[in-house]
Structures are given as structure tokens and as C-alpha cells.
Amino acid sequence: MRDIVITGRGLISAAGSNVGEFYRALQNGQSGLKKLSLFNSARSGHFPVGEINDNLTELCGESGLSRSSELALIAAREAIAEANLSPGDLAKAALINGACTGGMLISEELISRLIAGEEIAWPAFRQHECSVTTGKLAAILAIHGPISTISTACTSGALAIAIGADLIQTGAAEVVLCGGTDSLTRLTLNGFASLLVVSDIGPKPFDAHRQGMSLAEGAAFIVLESADHARKRGAKALATLAGYGASCDAYHASGPHPEGLGAVSAMEKALKMAAATPDDIGYINAHGTGTKENDRMEAKALQKVFKKVPPFSSTKAFYGHPLAASGAIEAILSTLVLEHNFLPANLGFKDIDPEIALVPLTAGIKAAPNFVMSNSFGFGGNNVVLIFGRPGKTPTIEQVATRPAKVAIAAQAAIWPEEEKSTYVFPEWLSFAGEKVQKVPDAAFKSLLPPMKIRRLGRVQIMALAAAQKLIQIAPFTDREATVLVATGLGEHSETAAFIENMARNNEATPMPAKFINSVHNSLAGQLAIWHQLSGENHTFTHNKLSLTAALWEAMVILGNSRAKEALLLACDTLSPYALLAGRALNCLKAPLAAGEGAAAWRLTAAGSAPEASITLEAHLEYRPELLKNADLLLAAGDAALPQDLPADLPIATWEEKSGVFCTSSGLGLTAATDSLSCNALSKKLTLKQGSPGALKRIILCETLGQRRFAIVAEHL
Amino acid sequence: MDALINELKEHIIEALSLDEITPEEIDAEAPLFGTGLGLDSIDALELAVMVEKHYHIRITDSEVGNKAFSSVKSLAEFIQNNSAQ
Numbered sequence: 194m195r196d197i198v199i200t201g202r203g204l205i206s207a208a209g210s211n212v213g214e215f216y217r218a219l220q221n222g223q224s225g226l227k228k229l230s231l232f233n234s235a236r237s238g239h240f241p242v243g244e245i246n247d248n249l250t251e252l253c254g255e256s257g258l259s260r261s262s263e264l265a266l267i268a269a270r271e272a273i274a275e276a277n278l279s280p281g282d283l284a285k286a287a288l289i290n291g292a293c294t295g296g297m298l299i300s301e302e303l304i305s306r307l308i309a310g311e312e313i314a315w316p317a318f319r320q321h322e323c324s325v326t327t328g329k330l331a332a333i334l335a336i337h338g339p340i341s342t343i344s345t346a347c348t349s350g351a352l353a354i355a356i357g358a359d360l361i362q363t364g365a366a367e368v369v370l371c372g373g374t375d376s377l378t379r380l381t382l383n384g385f386a387s388l389l390v391v392s393d394i395g396p397k398p399f400d401a402h403r404q405g406m407s408l409a410e411g412a413a414f415i416v417l418e419s420a421d422h423a424r425k426r427g428a429k430a431l432a433t434l435a436g437y438g439a440s441c442d443a444y445h446a447s448g449p450h451p452e453g454l455g456a457v458s459a460m461e462k463a464l465k466m467a468a469a470t471p472d473d474i475g476y477i478n479a480h481g482t483g484t485k486e487n488d489r490m491e492a493k494a495l496q497k498v499f500k501k502v503p504p505f506s507s508t509k510a511f512y513g514h515p516l517a518a519s520g521a522i523e524a525i526l527s528t529l530v531l532e533h534n535f536l537p538a539n540l541g542f543k544d545i546d547p548e549i550a551l552v553p554l555t556a557g558i559k560a561a562p563n564f565v566m567s568n569s570f571g572f573g574g575n576n577v578v579l580i581f582g583r584p585g586k587t588p589t590i591e592q593v594a595t596r597p598a599k600v601a602i603a604a605q606a607a608i609w610p611e612e613e614k615s616t617y618v619f620p621e622w623l624s625f626a627g628e629k630v631q632k633v634p635d636a637a638f639k640s641l642l643p644p645m646k647i648r649r650l651g652r653v654q655i656m657a658l659a660a661a662q663k664l665i666q667i668a669p670f671t672d673r674e675a676t677v678l679v680a681t682g683l684g685e686h687s688e689t690a691a692f693i694e695n696m697a698r699n700n701e702a703t704p705m706p707a708k709f710i711n712s713v714h715n716s717l718a719g720q721l722a723i724w725h726q727l728s729g730e731n732h733t734f735t736h737n738k739l740s741l742t743a744a745l746w747e748a749m750v751i752l753g754n755s756r757a758k759e760a761l762l763l764a765c766d767t768l769s770p771y772a773l774l775a776g777r778a779l780n781c782l783k784a785p786l787a788a789g790e791g792a793a794a795w796r797l798t799a800a801g802s803a804p805e806a807s808i809t810l811e812a813h814l815e816y817r818p819e820l821l822k823n824a825d826l827l828l829a830a831g832d833a834a835l836p837q838d839l840p841a842d843l844p845i846a847t848w849e850e851k852s853g854v855f856c857t858s859s860g861l862g863l864t865a866a867t868d869s870l871s872c873n874a875l876s877k878k879l880t881l882k883q884g885s886p887g888a889l890k891r892i893i894l895c896e897t898l899g900q901r902r903f904a905i906v907a908e909h910l
Numbered sequence: 911m912d913a914l915i916n917e918l919k920e921h922i923i924e925a926l927s928l929d930e931i932t933p934e935e936i937d938a939e940a941p942l943f944g945t946g947l948g949l950d951s952i953d954a955l956e957l958a959v960m961v962e963k964h965y966h967i968r969i970t971d972s973e974v975g976n977k978a979f980s981s982v983k984s985l986a987e988f989i990q991n992n993s994a995q
Contacts, residue, residue: 388955389972448951648927649952703963706955 197361198423198430198584201276201416202525203268207243207409208512210252211271215512215522216529219537220557224511226395226407229377232298235701236382241395243409243513244377255333259296259320262329264412264518265374269330272370276416276428280335287338287366287814289357290327291349291373291517293713296320297689298378304690305697308622315778318771322683323714324736326374328899338366339814340901341743342736344517344684344714347480347571348439349373350413351520351579352732355437357417359750363597365814367422372414372521380693381516382408383701384709388447396483396514397541398507399492399553406482409513413521415528432528435469435564435582438462441677441731442574443722447710448486449570453494455728456568459576460498462756467564467580471499474580475562476536478523479553480570481507482514483541487570492549503562506554510540520569520577527565527581534561572710573719575731597746598753600760601806604796606663607864608638608656609878610789610853617788619770628773628782631789631853638792649707650720651688653681657717657765658724660792664761665725668796675759676729676751677718680740682856684714684733687769721761729757738830740764741859742896742903746812752799764860765792772855781854786831789853793860807910808867816895816902826869826892828862828879830854833897844884851878859896863905866892870909914986922982925960926953938982946981954979961985967992 202212207225209215218225226241249263250256258266273283300321307313319325324342331340339360343353350373357371375381385391385408392405423430440462442455449456464471479491488507495502508526515522530536539553567579610631617630638659639647647655657679688711695705710716715733722731730751734743741764748760766772767790776782800809813820816836821827824843829835831849839845848862865878869889875881889909896903919933922942926949940946943954951972957979958969967989969975978988 387959389958389970389975446952644930645928645948648929649956703959706959707952710952 195362196420197358197434198418198420199415199432199434199528200418200423200428200430201272202431202528203271203275204411204413204522204525205245205264205267206411206512206515206522207245210247212525216533218511219508220535222538222540222557224540226513231377234379234382236386240391240393241407242377243407243411243515245410258329259326260298260376261292261295261374262326264376264410265290265326265330266333268372268412269334269370269414272414272416273334278368278416282368283335284337286336286368286370287357287360288327288331288336288340289343289353289369289371290330291343291353291521292323292326292375293344293346293349293517294375294378294381295323295326297380298376301379301693304693308694308697315774318775322737327736336370341734344733344735345571345575346573346713346715347516347519348569348575348577349517351524351567351569351577352439354415354417354521354524354579355439355577356747358434358437359747361417361419363750367419369417370414371417372412373517374412375410375516375518377408377410379696379701383696383704387704387706387709390484392483395541396510398481398483398509398539399488399546399549399551400542401544401546403483403485403488405484406509407513409515411512411515411518411522413518413525415521415524430584432531433582433584434579436463436467436580438466438578439730440576441722441728443726443728444574446716446719447572449490450574451490453490453497455574455576456491456494456570457497458728459578460494460566463566463578463580467582469564469580473564474503474566475560476530476565477503477505478526478565478567479505479507480568481509483509489548491568492551495551502551504536504554504560506537506539508537523567524579527567530562530565531581531583534559536560572713573715573731574722575715575719597749599800599809599811600749600752600797601800601803602795602808602810602867603798603803603806604664604667605864605867606660606667606794607861608633608660608792609851609861610791612851614787617768617773623770625774629787630768630773631787632768633790651685651711652767653685653765654711654717654720656767656792657763658720660763660765660794661721661725661761664794664796670725670727670759670761670796672757672759673726674729674757675727675761676757677721677727677731677761678744678748679718679733680744680764680857680860681714681717681733681735682737682740682766683772684735685711685716686772688712690769690771717765721763727761737856738898739896739901739903740857742812742814742905745810745905746814748797749812752797758798760797761794762797763792763794764857766790766855766857776854781832783832786849786854789855789858791852791858791861793864808870809908809910811906813904816904820893820904820906824891824893825889826886828866828892828894830858830897833895836895836902842884844886845882846875846879847882848879850880859894863894863907866894866907870907911986914989915982918982918986921960921964925956936982941981942979961989965989965993
């Protein structure tokens, strides 16, 4: 049982470039929204945005970073300074970053130039992935503990904080730097506009005449710390993280459940974990984007959870909707409420909407709540609710396992690519040719699903759904509250590229709404939830080649703490021109290995809960040589550096000669490992590199990215 | 009107990737959403983009869109009524 406290905060937003400025804007009722000037866009001038006008490169003191990374670094540095963390504390700290757009702003410009016929050196795309920001932060700040990247649309920043709390609860870290970042991009401006949810006049949350949201950018990070650790080093606890709850609507790819059922579930879970009653909540920071659907749904949800809805406001008219940063900015706002006993106004509200029949705070007021709730909702029906408490006034989080528990495999399914290498056909205008790849034939996955239901989906979503379909043919899910945990390195890369190419060709005149909805990394997890009606926690880990272990680790925490009885764990990435060219540029594709694609899916339960399950999995966010004790086989990606000082007689194999190279190929590797355990013989999908395995009872699979190495232990009972 | 209806059916099939459906199979008076073709709110957004692209009419209110998209015939009427004379 551990208390978690917040000891540091940092943010940058349109309503202030640091926490002090931000608080003054809240006090003064001063909105930071204005017309777009950051880049040329056909959408410029039509509506206000939450743009940051500081010289970010100067402020962050580093060159060569994407705008998202610059924002993140500025916020992270402020948080570390307030927490007064020593280099030693930082070295052991964990880092969880929530992000959606990554280096999109750079990629948009590069794609425009490519389409115009310019030659582009491919390393220019290196900033693209969200995980690059996380890696850069860790490198610059010298953070050597576990790291991961969460991408669950507008809940990313809040979920990063919840995962950070899981790391502390389970003792995987004492200090976690967690939060979110997103920059303005043409993709998000045009995408949200195509969904008809952007307001010409700025957000008027909960007002009868609200038209929509104002898109924004920003970053916020907090230092979460175990109360023991903070006390020992004499750090001031600014607030406690009293509880959190996550759920999925399992209803619609982008819109919320009209009755707010998922939001209700997340709020109730958070209250339960905080051991609080609705009456204990003294202020709610609403998600309140100002769209018709969100605000109507959120008001209904509030009225379902609270007999008398406490004082609440949406503060998005101050800084707009900065997507992945939103939940993290509002976490900091919640701590400011507790620190200053000041509840900020819901700017933009004037007229009561009869459908809502609630009045938010029309002006800032003095009040001293003991608990503050902060709501975040996003695409894919993703809901995350955080509850913050006054230090010393709030009880300990309940439902705590000291260590994440092992999980058992109830069923497993895999979609492998063809072993034979074929030549990838690039779009003509990319003028590349000759790349050999291992492709999954369309018949091997698309045919498993009804064509009408997948017509608007991208390749990654369809392959993921096909893997899940194979899984439920073995054993359907019995728990509606099952959690969905997805690992994907690149997400719906092709859909994103198609959206950007179309913007560049048509001068942003005819955006593609379905492709925009697909472009978020959690579109797979959202679709899986909808198809199989799974409304439990819904998380997407996207940290390049370290995604699967992190998703499995979270499955262990959720199942081990009875937050769900079943988990759908799924790893998937697919081929796309950009993925291939990036792989080539980054020198990941060295012969005899070729680029590949595929999906792996598991139905997991807590170990011991299903006696018939004979194989267990255990994730480790840091590889340790002790894991090799009694190991019968070590598995590593084809090109990965192996751990040093391995026992000379330890057999070593790889899966990538059969799966091809891709970010989550380790998923297929893990299915080959568990098949080997089931048959007590090396799977044909594995290629032996050294040694000769005897009996197979314990297999260690390593995921490696640069200097970081995670490990999964698969054991036959 | 019939020519516009036939043209719209082709555009709808293309915009919504209804590869399995031929224009003849779409009943101009049947509801496009819910029953009938069984389209959803994301299809409605795609249709709004399609209408702007081909007929230069901008739909910015989802309620206006929902009314216009109730059937192919109602969409044809909406386009006729809103086209520049």
C-alpha cells in the first residue's frame, strides 16, 4: 500500500508558458486563444487556436527537436526543477509520455516537398514517431529507468499519469516523470474541421450556443513520487494522486457514447480507488471540449454519478484543446486548485442549454476542496478520470498489489507474413523500387471479416481485428469489462500518410474524415473494443521496439489488481511505404532480414485463475541477468545487440527471419516461444543462432531499442 | 433529376468505399442511414466532403447534413436547392 504524491509540475500552453503564468491567466480569466500564425494553412484565419508564440528552440535550449519534443522538454525541465530532483533521482526515474502528433508538423512539410518532386533524404523523417520525443527526453534529462509512450488520443496525458501511478504502486519506480505533449499540425486542424467539431468563435463549453472546440498545442509533465521517497528526500507534496479510473465506451470510433456510460464507469472506478464518495469531490475539471456531443454526454454522466453536481468548469476556453497534453495540463490545474483554494471559471459560458441543465462556474471562486476530479475523454471511446487530493487529508489508494502478478495465456492467435520475400510496390511518385518484404496476403486476414464492416478501416486495424477474430474463434471473451492493451510501433501509418498526401495535393480543400479518425494510434484498440464489446481499460503503447513488453506489463498490473478479469493483448504493425523507407534510412533492414508485418493476440487471465492454462508470461521493464537463471532459450530480434556475459551454453534464437522486421515483430516471436513451450520443441518459426536447446520450460524474449532492453519470461508450468 | 441521382450514386459508392455495391442496388428513396445501406455518422462526414468536392456546397452543421443525407433523392434535392443559379 503506497501513497503517491505530486512533487513537481511544468507546463507550456497558450494560456501561459509556465505554471506561474498559467495560474495568473486562470485567476484573471484571461484566454490565450487567437488566430493561427504558426504555419500557412488553408484553414488559417477561420477560427481561433491555442498557439504558443515563444521561441521554443531558445526556451528548451536544444536544437534538432520537433515542436512536440521542444514543448515536452520545456515542461519537463520546469517539473524537475520544482521537484528539486537530483541527477541520481532522475537516473533511476521512469518516464511515461502521452503523445499523438509527434513530429507530424515536420512530416507534413516533407511530404509536401516530396509530392512536389523534391528529393528528400529519409533521415529527415526521424522525428515522426511519438516515441522519439520520449527517447529524446530520456537522453537529454539522463533518465535511465523504464520508459514508454502512450497514444490514446485526447486521454494520452491523463493515462500517462495513471500508468505512472501503476509504476509506483507496483514498486517498478519511486519517481516517474509523466505527462503529455502535442503541437498544432495541419493534420489535426483539417481532421477536426472535417468532423465539424471546430468552432469559428472559440469554445463555449456547456453553453446552449456552443459550436465546437478550439484546437491547441502544449505540454505538461508532473513528477509523481511515492510518498515515502518524497518524505525521505524532504520534497514537498503538492497534492496526492488519490485515484484513477479508465474505461472504453466500445461504441463509436470518434464520438462519445450518447449517454456517457463509459465516462460514468471511469468516474466510478476513480472514486472507488480513491475510497471517496461523490460528496467528497469539491471541484471537477470537466473535459468540456465545447462540442455539442461531448458536453451533452459529459453533463449526463456527471448527473448520473453525482446526485448534486459539485462546482465544475471546463477550462479549455483559456488554452484550447491541446489533445495529448490536455489531461496533463488539467492535472496540474487540479493541483493548483488544491494549493491556492481557487476554482477557475468556465470561460465562454453564458446561456443554459436545456438539454444539459447544468451551470458551470461562470467566474473563479474561492473554495477549499479536499478532492478534485479531472476528466479526459477521447477518440476510440477512451475515458480516463484522475482524482487529486489534499496532502494529509486523503486516504491511501486501495487495491494494491506489491508486484505485478504473472498472467496466464487462455488463448493465442497469430498472423504471420509469407516467408518468401516479394518486391514491394511503391506509389509511383515516391520513385523508390526494389525493396524486398515479407507481406501478409490479403486473403490471410481480410477474408476473416465482413467487407462492409471493414471498408473504411486501414490495414493495421483490419489485421488487428482479424487476429482478434482468430482468437475468439478459440475462446470468446466472457468479461464485458475485459481490458484491451495494444502494442503498435507505427499505428495506422498508411492512413496518416494518405491524409497528409491528400492535404498537400488538394491544398487542404477536401479532407478525409475517416482517415483522420483512423490516424490516431489507438484506433486499433478502439475498434477491437467496439467489435468485441470490451469496455474495460483501453491502452495503446507505442514505443517503437519496446511496445509489447510495456503492454504486457500493464496487463499484469490490471489483472493482478482485479481491475479486469480478462485482457486482450494485441501487437500489430503493417508495411507501408514510409515505414519501409524509414527502416531503410535508419539502417534497420540489413540482409538477410527484410521488412515484415503481422499481428499477435492473446487472451490473458491472472495466473492461477484458470487452472487449464499452462503457460504464464511475465514482463520486465528492465532486463536483468538473473532472469536467465534456469532459462532454456533466449530470443532476440534479428538485428538486436545481445545482453553481455551470457552463459556460453545458452541457446539463442530469433524470430525475425520468419516474421520480417517491424516494431512489434516481438509479438510473433512470443507466439513462437509459447508454441515451443507447448510442444517442448523449437517452433519452426524460430531460427536457431547458437547452441542446441534441450527441454523447453522457460524462454526469455528480449525487446531492445538502443541501450534499453526489456524482457518477457514465458514459462510452462 | 434522374441524371443527378445516378451521378450521386456513383459518388457515394466511391466516397464510402462501397465496393460490393452497384448503383442499381441503391434505392434512391430508401434511407441511407440505419436501415437501408446501414451507413453511420462517419459516412455522413465523408458525404459532406463529397458534396463540397463535387457540388461546391459546404455543409458545416451536422444536423443540416443528416437531413440532406436521409436518402439519395433528398440529397439530390438538397443539391438542386443549394446550387448557385
